[in-house]
Structure formats: structure tokens, C-alpha cells
Amino acid sequence: MDSPIDELLASFHSVLSNALATHPKAELFAGLADRVANLGPARTVPASSNATVDTWLTPTVEVTSGPWVDLARKVLAATPESPWLRSYENLESSPQLDAFQQHYSFLLFAAPVYRGYEPPVLANDMLIGFTLQEPNVEYPAHHHGPAEIYGVISGHLEWQVGNTWTSVGPGDVIVHRSHESHAMYTGDEPVLTWVAWPTTEDGHVYMPSLDPDDMSMEPLVY
Numbered sequence: 748m749d750s751p752i753d754e755l756l757a758s759f760h761s762v763l764s765n766a767l768a769t770h771p772k773a774e775l776f777a778g779l780a781d782r783v784a785n786l787g788p789a790r791t792v793p794a795s796s797n798a799t800v801d802t803w804l805t806p807t808v809e810v811t812s813g814p815w816v817d818l819a820r821k822v823l824a825a826t827p828e829s830p831w832l833r834s835y836e837n838l839e840s841s842p843q844l845d846a847f848q849q850h851y852s853f854l855l856f857a858a859p860v861y862r863g864y865e866p867p868v869l870a871n872d873m874l875i876g877f878t879l880q881e882p883n884v885e886y887p888a889h890h891h892g893p894a895e896i897y898g899v900i901s902g903h904l905e906w907q908v909g910n911t912w913t914s915v916g917p918g919d920v921i922v923h924r925s926h927e928s929h930a931m932y933t934g935d936e937p938v939l940t941w942v943a944w945p946t947t948e949d950g951h952v953y954m955p956s957l958d959p960d961d962m963s964m965e966p967l968v969y
């Protein structure tokens with residue numbers, strides 16, 4: 748019988764394949780679904796959690812509706828064997844950073860070894876994760892070299908891409924082109940997403956409002 752990690756990988760592959768089959772910017776992720784199909788099997792790695800996951804993951808999965816309920820359940824089932832991490836641990840603590848960082852977590856799922864954390868699926872040429880953002884939390888505007896594709900599994904939120912704000916919810920897919928600025932604001936609901944980068948090259952994330960000055964650059968706006 749497949750492990751919960753292998754089951755999550757299979758479910759994610761199906762979701763990603765379907766999302767890319769119809770998305771107008773799918774060419775940014777050409778070949779990614781085929782590469783995901785060749786990942787695995789799962790490895791046993793140290794699991795980790797935090798207050799965001801301990802408090803919010805189960806209730807978020809329980810209220811999930813829409814096309815990816817099965818994926819949500821598989822994220823929950825895989826969690827006892829998964830590293831759920833905090834973001835931007837390399838940045839200096841500040842009230843603004845803490846307001847985001849302590850209320851957001853991501854599951855490092857398929858990736859290279861990342862800052863010493865072992866992903867349960869080793870993948871040297873892509874990054875696949877799941878994110879959990881608590882209610883009323885701002886993920887500040889940021890950008891990065893790799894294109895990025897998100898899918899909203901559970902909850903509704905406001906998503907900024909460039910100068911455009913959109914209300915999104917379960918089943919919606921959001922694509923960021925290279926260095927396209929994006930920010931996410933939750934309202935009353937926690938939000939669970941899946942996310943994929945097609946490459947691990949040039950993975951620095953630029954977050955002008957929180958980066959040290961000497962690492963910042965202005966977000967490009969399209």
C-alpha cells in the first residue's frame with residue numbers, strides 16, 4: 748500500500764496536470780507535470796510542525812469544498828510524516844515580519860534539501876509545496892526569478908499580481924511570471940494552497956518591505 752506521501756504525490760500530479768491542461772500560461776511550466784510523474788517514492792524524513800499547522804490545518808481541511816477536497820485530505824494524512832516550515836527564517840525578526848511569519852507555514856514536499864530540511868520527495872529541479880495562511884494575515888508583496896503556479900485548495904482571499912487584485916477561492920489557479928510582484932491577503936478564513944516552481948535555479952525571493960536594504964530590489968509591475 749502506498750504511503751500517505753506517495754498518495755499525496757499522485758493526487759498532486761493529477762491536480763497539476765489538469766490545471767496545466769487548460770491554463771493560458773501553461774507554457775511557463777512545460778514538461779513539469781511529466782517530471783512530477785517521475786518523482787518518488789517517498790522517503791522517511793524528520794517531521795515538523797508549528798502553531799499555525801497545529802491550530803488551523805485540521806479545521807481548514809474539514810471545511811474544504813470545491814474540486815480539491817481529496818487533495819486537502821491527503822495533505823492532512825501526510826502531515827505527520829512531513830516538514831511544515833516557517834518562511835523567511837533568514838530575515839531579521841521585526842514586528843512586521845512576525846505578523847506574517849508566525850501565522851504562515853509551508854509544507855516542503857518535493858524539493859532539494861532546503862536549508863538543511865529534508866523534503867519527503869527529493870526533487871533537484873523543482874519545488875512543490877503546500878501553504879497554510881491564517882485568517883487576517885498579509886503575505887507582503889514579493890517576487891522571484893522562477894515562474895510560479897498556485898492553486899487555492901481551501902478558503903477565499905485577495906490576491907495581488909502586479910497592480911491587479913483578484914478575489915480567489917477553491918479551484919482557482921494563479922500564475923506569476925518571472926519577477927512579477929504578488930501578495931496575498933486572507934480575510935476571515937484560513938487558506939490552504941498548493942504551489943509549484945518549475946526550477947530551483949535563482950531561487951532568491953525579493954520582498955522589498957522586509958528584506959534588508961542591501962538585498963532589496965523594487966518589485967516589477969506589469
Ligand SMILES: [Fe+2]
Nearest residue numbers: 891895923929
Ligand atoms: Fe511567490
